[in-house]
Amino acid sequence: MAVQSRGFWAHIHAPKVYSRSLCFTATFGLGVGLLSCMLLLFFTGALLLFTYIPSMQGAYSSLQEITWSYPYGHFIRTVHNISGTVFVILLALHFFRVLWAGAYGGTRYKNYVIGVSLMGLGLCTFVTGYILPMDQVAYWALTVGLTLLEYFPAGNFLKHLVLGGATIDTPTVVRLYFMHVAVFPLLLVLLSFLHLWRVRKDNGLYVQSKKHSVQKLTADPHAYIREATLFIVTVIAILLIAHFFPASLEPRAAPLYPPNPVKAIWLLVGTQELLSFSVFWGGVIPIVLCSIFFVFYPRVACDQYGHPIQSRRYFLFSTAISVTAIYIGCTIVAIWFRGPNWLLLY
Amino acid sequence: MCNTKESRRKFLKKAVQVAGVATGLGLTGTVAGQYIAFPNTIVPVLKKSVGMLAEIPQGISTYRNFQVAIIRNNDHVTAKSLVCTHLGCIVSASTKGFTCPCHGSRFDMQGNVVSGPAPKALVSLPVEVSAQGEVFVDIGTMLS
Numbered sequence: 001m002a003v004q005s006r007g008f009w010a011h012i013h014a015p016k017v018y019s020r021s022l023c024f025t026a027t028f029g030l031g032v033g034l035l036s037c038m039l040l041l042f043f044t045g046a047l048l049l050f051t052y053i054p055s056m057q058g059a060y061s062s063l064q065e066i067t068w069s070y071p072y073g074h075f076i077r078t079v080h081n082i083s084g085t086v087f088v089i090l091l092a093l094h095f096f097r098v099l100w101a102g103a104y105g106g107t108r109y110k111n112y113v114i115g116v117s118l119m120g121l122g123l124c125t126f127v128t129g130y131i132l133p134m135d136q137v138a139y140w141a142l143t144v145g146l147t148l149l150e151y152f153p154a155g156n157f158l159k160h161l162v163l164g165g166a167t168i169d170t171p172t173v174v175r176l177y178f179m180h181v182a183v184f185p186l187l188l189v190l191l192s193f194l195h196l197w198r199v200r201k202d203n204g205l206y207v208q209s210k211k212h213s214v215q216k217l218t219a220d221p222h223a224y225i226r227e228a229t230l231f232i233v234t235v236i237a238i239l240l241i242a243h244f245f246p247a248s249l250e251p252r253a254a255p256l257y258p259p260n261p262v263k264a265i266w267l268l269v270g271t272q273e274l275l276s277f278s279v280f281w282g283g284v285i286p287i288v289l290c291s292i293f294f295v296f297y298p299r300v301a302c303d304q305y306g307h308p309i310q311s312r313r314y315f316l317f318s319t320a321i322s323v324t325a326i327y328i329g330c331t332i333v334a335i336w337f338r339g340p341n342w343l344l345l346y
Numbered sequence: 347m348c349n350t351k352e353s354r355r356k357f358l359k360k361a362v363q364v365a366g367v368a369t370g371l372g373l374t375g376t377v378a379g380q381y382i383a384f385p386n387t388i389v390p391v392l393k394k395s396v397g398m399l400a401e402i403p404q405g406i407s408t409y410r411n412f413q414v415a416i417i418r419n420n421d422h423v424t425a426k427s428l429v430c431t432h433l434g435c436i437v438s439a440s441t442k443g444f445t446c447p448c449h450g451s452r453f454d455m456q457g458n459v460v461s462g463p464a465p466k467a468l469v470s471l472p473v474e475v476s477a478q479g480e481v482f483v484d485i486g487t488m489l490s
């Protein structure tokens with residue numbers, strides 16, 4: 001096999017990888033799925049860059065044009081949309097898989113933290129992108145989000161960083177746009193490289209143990225063929241979803257007239273439900289506590305050899321699952337049981 | 347054995363490096379931060395006329411472009427900001443009071459919280475009635 005002269009891309013893997021890490025159940029292909037989404041996002045995002053206009057009035061008009069005039073515009077926009085949603089969902093699943101495996105011990109803790117940062121960045125990119133159409137849903141999500149920022153440390157600074165003036169206007173759109181198309185994607189790419197490089201540095205996906213055979217296979221073709229397949233499957237799946245669920249475009253933002261009720265998109269509407277209980281207990285506290293817990297607890301969940309302590313591993317995993325379950329519960333209530341004035345329907 | 351001289355030198359070197367980087371980042375951060383987070387507020391005309399007192403109906407009437415509600419009780423007028431004290435949506439008025447479509451806060455006729463997540467009453471705004479009977483609302487406090 002071509003071991004002597006390996007090209008740049010061939011260095012993603014070591015020449016030989018553990019056969020066990022090639023089993024589908026080892027990773028469920030989630031990392032590769034994420035990368036596939038990212039490629040799709042960059043491609044469709046680049047296309048949208050040609051037509052999107054970052055201004056208060058222009059944003060929505062350009063979205064109308066993209067959606068209703070440009071050939072395949074609606075489809076391209078939908079694919080961008082769906083890939084973003086799938087990206088966020090895969091981030092969560094990838095996170096669960098890592099927590100279940102306890103793959104954060106010893107030298108791998110560094111990569112775990114990089115992974116958590118990537119998750120944060122992914123969410124930031126998702127949220128900023130969600131605002132860019134400047135339709136009703138985006139406008140009110142932005143209004144609420146900016147006020148929510150004030151509750152966090154350095155909140156006023158962050159608020160004005162996004163707002164860029166006294167009220168939501170073109171400077172706000174330009175800033176969100178800049179963050180969505182330049183700042184966050186750049187950081188995402190840099191950190192993703194670091195993430196993959198650290199996987200190699202930490203000796204692949206498995207910590208060697210005596211229990212398992214340490215059979216190795218050449219990465220070329222065994223790993224690459226699987227990854228290429230996964231990539232194709234992910235892309236086809238997203239294209240199919242995009243075909244059946246075209247992205248919606250709400251009415252143009254009307255700064256003085258919030259729709260009643262105004263509901264965020266389904267992936268974020270759980271947050272809205274939580275905020276309807278209390279900003280502090282439903283917004284600030286959960287975000288701060290979860291961030292601190294999931295960044296630092298894995299550090300102390302391992303013994304001195306970097307192996308996760310069973311009971312703590314279960315605790316960490318079940319906490320993640322419970323948090324997600326509560327969020328899904330809130331999402332269901334918000335989507336199906338909330339009517340005008342956010343009143344319960346039943 | 348630990349060579350104290352060696353380790354002290356290492357420590358000092360490290361300390362100087364860290365201090366240098368921290369100062370550099372701190373200074374750049376302060377300058378850049380102030381630049382990009384400047385609120386750049388253009389101070390607008392703060393007193394808005396909502397018309398003649400005689401023409402303002404009894405009860406609540408809303409002036410959405412100014413984001414205010416005027417509450418008239420015989421010849422007594424008060425003004426409330428329509429910006430929800432929860433997370434900033436615009437509340438809508440009814441005969442019973444105000445409701446917010448974003449997370450369901452409810453306020454009574456005086457703008458006090460009846461239910462929902464809003465932490466405090468709708469903001470009262472200063473009202474002035476001129477000698478000619480024209481009503482002005484000062485919306486300045488809403489923009490701070």
Ligand code: FES
Pocket residue numbers: 430431432433434435446447448449450451462463464
């Ligand atoms: S913004 Fe009014 S209830 Fe949340």
